[in-house]
Amino acid sequence: MAVLTAVVVALSTASAAPAVAAEPTPVGAGSYTTDQVGPAPEGCAPLATDARAFITDSAPEGAVPTNDWWSSLSFKKFDCSMSEPLHAHPVSYKPSPEGLGLSYTQQPTLYGTPGGIGEFHYPYSEDLVVGVAGLNASVAEVADWSDWTVTPSWSDGARSMTATIGHGLPVTWFEMTGGDARLTGASDLRVWLRDGARIGFSTGGADYVAFAPTGSSWSTSGSVLSSNLSGKGYLSVAVLPTTPDDDDAARTAQADSYTPYAYVEVTGTRADYEYDEATSIVRTTYSFETEAHEGTNAGTIAALYPHQDVYLEGSAGDGPGGGAASDRDYESARGTMNTLIGATSFTTETPFTGVLPEVPAVATAExxxxxxxxxxxxxxxxxxxxxxxxxxxxxxxxxxxxxxxxxxxxxxxxxxxxxxxxxxxxxxxxxxFTASPGETEQLFAYNENWGTLVGFPAGYGSDKxxxxxxxxxxxxxxxxxxxxxxxxxxxxxxxxxxxxxxxxxxxxxxxxxxxxxxxxxxxxxxxxxxxxxxxxxxxNGNNQExxxxxxxxxxxxxxxxxxxxxxxxxxxxxxxxxxxxxxxxxxxxxxxxxxxxxxxxxxxxxxxxxxxxxxxxxxxxxxxxxxxxxxxxxxxxxxxxxxxxxxxxxxxxxxxxxxxxxxxxxxxxxxxxxxxxxxxxxxxxxxxxxxxxxxxxxxxxxxxxxxxxxxxxxxxxxxxxxxxxxxxxxxxxxxxxxxxxxxxxxxxxxxxxxxxxxxxxxxxxxxxxxxxxxGGAASGTDPTDPTDPTDPTDPTDPTDPPVRAATTFYLTADGALATEPGSATTAVLGARSGPDAVGDPSTGLTATLEHVTGEFGGLRTAFDLGVDAEANVGNGTRLRVSYDLSGDGSFDRVESYRYFATDPVPGFERYTSVNQALESSEGTLGDLRDGTIQVEIWNVVGNAPSLVNLEDSVLEVPFGPLTVS
Known part of the structure; x- marks a missing residue:
């Protein structure tokens, strides 16, 4: 931790604005600045001057990808040597100095309490680590990436390794130098297939097969598997879509179905899309670039996400390179991932159902x-x-x-x-969209180091x-x-x-x-x-809200x-x-x-x-x-x-x-x-x-x-x-x-x-x-022209709002709602005796108006009460308003407002519908016909009384004009 802490720095000093402002870069009539006018992206120290600090020279040119499932490998933020878990699905990965950890979690873990579960995760839970014997790398870098793969790289000077991992790839490809391949499993590791270059084993609750080059063999020592790879330096490890109910014969059969494609390295991936305007279909082809190290097969094993599988073109195998559909699938955080065996590509046909500038005014035009x-x-x-x-x-x-x-x-x-x-x-x-020399706010700035255009002032981490x-x-x-x-x-x-x-x-x-x-x-x-x-x-990887x-x-x-x-x-x-x-x-x-x-x-x-x-x-x-x-x-x-x-x-x-x-x-x-x-x-x-x-x-x-x-x-x-x-x-x-x-x-x-x-x-x-x-202005007209003759706002424009009536009442000590304050200036609310206990006047105050008729005006209930707990500590007062619209004895609408916590300083505070929102409601409002309005106010927390100021405590109900019979 001391080593990590030493290389994690804030970049505020390193990203200070230059003394001399650069001329803005023009873009038509607009412009952006190349000055660092605000905070730059922050991470581990080397990133301050080189966003490619954790990327090897073999990686693609251009701006560094960010906001990806594997970004913590290159945009190192907290772990300045390795990365956080990389959830690729169906496999999750975690680099370590010794190599790459693999996890295939098949059951979710839920977080929260019964009745209040808040999250589910398929967390990284290490099944095994694949590395080179003796490897002790100080950093994991990025050697390559494509549309949905990434290639981490390790080296300690004497030994090196790369691994190609990606979405939908249950087979991980490794290349190694400087020592034997070393697979370290969990304590429960059990070998169930030993077949020359192949070794099948169960570890951590999942089933794996490691495929070494032909002519290789495997040795075992406890939970460690080793092979010299016949000196060829490559290896693939597949997680199998088996279940706990499978026996070893079923596991072996699954391994056999994967073997023809186990020596095919995925060297790149690419998605190409086209919009078919006539049919409103988006056709996306997902392609795998491959290299066969043994045999002549070009296909790989591809696990599809549900959003792909539901729109998969035709049936598996119909298209060129589509592969054959497996009868097995993988569990993942996104649900079941169906599998294609031997695919070089697959195509989805996803419908596009249209957008509008706005819904049309079919009801509001007249x-x-x-x-x-x-x-x-x-x-x-x-x-x-x-x-x-x-x-x-x-x-x-x-x-x-x-x-x-x-x-x-x-x-x-x-x-x-x-x-x-x-x-x-x-x-x-x-x-x-216009930057001026020396300007620092309400503009966009291009950061060449990171290949990004950031607006300043930024918000929610859009800059750092x-x-x-x-x-x-x-x-x-x-x-x-x-x-x-x-x-x-x-x-x-x-x-x-x-x-x-x-x-x-x-x-x-x-x-x-x-x-x-x-x-x-x-x-x-x-x-x-x-x-x-x-x-x-x-x-838990990356996220999106x-x-x-x-x-x-x-x-x-x-x-x-x-x-x-x-x-x-x-x-x-x-x-x-x-x-x-x-x-x-x-x-x-x-x-x-x-x-x-x-x-x-x-x-x-x-x-x-x-x-x-x-x-x-x-x-x-x-x-x-x-x-x-x-x-x-x-x-x-x-x-x-x-x-x-x-x-x-x-x-x-x-x-x-x-x-x-x-x-x-x-x-x-x-x-x-x-x-x-x-x-x-x-x-x-x-x-x-x-x-x-x-x-x-x-x-x-x-x-x-x-x-x-x-x-x-x-x-x-x-x-x-x-x-x-x-x-x-x-x-x-x-x-x-x-x-x-x-x-x-x-x-x-x-x-x-x-x-x-x-x-x-x-x-x-x-x-x-x-x-x-x-709608619609004529083509080429100036919409801001004050002489526009089509503006109907004079004098026929209906500017008078519809009547939305309300009636205001005062609370009184005798339990009535009145249009004027009563003779008593205060009422006492007793100490809390229960969450819904209003009771007699010594405990709470109830005010009622019966046999009232009025039109619902479309507003909402409002109130403004003066409440004082004097020097008492910990009191909280609640208001509830109930409406019996027809006078049948049952309330059609009940509104309970969040309680108001009073302070221990003498003097009335304002408990209002503005500062304490509606907490819950039942039923709907409508017209009052010989109905009843009931108001209740009482203490729901605290062990002492409170006062209500009856001189200015008012309730506004959304009805009017009202008549009382």
């Missing part, structure tokens, strides 16, 4: 719904971005908020609101750890795509389009010839999804490519989007049912290399754990609704885990629910129109999204389009076809069932169950 949405847009008219943003993430969130407002305002011809949003978007992007670039930059790219269709000149290479392309290249460079950035930095080509951590230096923000990036590429006529960018976005859609449904939403039964959840907040967690980095709240994989809510996230029943089940799971409906992120979760049941989501929104707004959302967009999905129904993946910016919805058996034209030319969109739509420039058009069209 009538009462239009008036309601207009009023909500009025509230956003002056400042659509709203958020006081600084770093790249929160600036992105603010841009995303403005984009949603611009899109729905455009659909409704609210051009003034739209143009204000576009002005803010353009000003913000232009500022960030290269985390989350796809999350942050996706918002910028989506905003640029929206701006591009209204102001195409801004998006040209001569203006700011080149800077958008730089952000795309940093996060997921799809041009293999561009060596300034790694190829597909954030995207794991074989695993099918992004990784968030730059270094991935965790015992917000899969939906990863999809926001892919959606941005699609819409930017379509809007600018860049098919390569469009197709890269579609490849990322379709592949991740398949992976997200399988792994975040348990489409294959692979999550352990004892886990108790059908969704996760985070995927780890070794498993999954019902958790986030920032909150333990169920609504945030599940909500983080649904935001931002955009037309690019329709994939979330491909399984409507699962949407409803996931929402109900959240409600159960939360002990009630959401109390934060209601807008996000209701919008997600709308993809499964729009009417239910709309009812929840109507019952609580004054919910707290998530930072990247607006009330206008939430209402627009939910109300229109309630009309459209659910996404229909059975029908696809020959345009990527189109979708189909179904409700009660009737389909609505939707297509948006974000190009500068008229467009005809064909759907797979023969339906077609002609879509003018800038318009969104629907047909079928709903016929509607809206």
């Amino acid at each position: 009538g009462e719904a239009n008036a309601r949405l207009d009023a909500l847009l009025d509230a956003e008219a002056d400042d659509p971005m709203s958020i006081d943003a600084t770093d790249t993430y929160w600036t992105g969130k603010a841009l995303g908020r403005a984009v949603r407002i611009a899109e729905i305002a455009d659909q409704l011809d609210r051009t003034s609101v739209r143009d204000t949003a576009l002005e803010q978007i353009e000003a913000t992007l232009t500022d960030w 750890e290269l985390n989350d670039h796809h999350f942050h930059y996706g918002y910028f790219i989506v905003a640029a795509a929206t701006l591009a269709r209204f102001d195409p000149e801004w998006a040209t290479d001569q203006e700011f389009g080149g800077m958008v392309d730089e952000l795309i290249a940093d996060a997921n460079n799809f041009d293999r010839t561009d060596l300034r950035y790694p190829y597909l930095r954030d995207f794991d080509i074989y695993a099918g999804h992004d990784w968030a951590a730059g270094h991935g230096a965790f015992v 917000s899969s939906s923000e990863g999809q926001n990036f892919a959606n941005g590429l699609i819409q930017w490519g379509v809007a600018t006529g860049d098919d390569a960018t469009r197709d890269a976005g579609i490849y990322l989007y379709a592949t991740q859609t398949a992976a997200i449904q399988q792994y975040w939403f348990d489409g294959s049912g692979a999550m352990p039964d004892a886990f108790g959840h059908s969704t996760v907040g985070m995927i780890w290399g070794s498993g999954g967690a019902y958790a986030t980095w920032f909150s333990g709240e169920a609504e945030m754990i599940q909500g983080i994989n649904t935001l931002p809510i955009t037309g690019g996230h329709l994939y979330l609704g491909l399984r409507p029943d699962d949407v409803v089940a996931n929402y109900d799971e959240m409600v159960a885990a939360n002990n009630g409906g959401p109390t934060v992120w209601q807008d996000i979760l209701w919008s997600y629910l709308a993809l499964g049941n729009g009417q239910r989501a709309l009812a929840a929104l109507d019952a609580d129109r004054e919910y707290p707004v998530e930072e990247g959302e607006s009330r206008a967009h939430t209402y627009h999204w939910i109300a229109n999905l309630a009309g459209l129904g659910t996404v229909d993946p059975a029908v696809t389009a020959d345009s990527p910016v189109a979708a189909v919805f179904t409700k009660n058996g009737a389909r609505t076809y939707v297509a948006s034209n974000i190009t500068q030319s008229p467009l005809t969109v064909g759907f797979s069932d023969g339906t077609s739509l002609t879509v003018p420039v800038g318009k969104t058009v629907t047909s079928g169950a709903h016929t509607w069209s809206g």
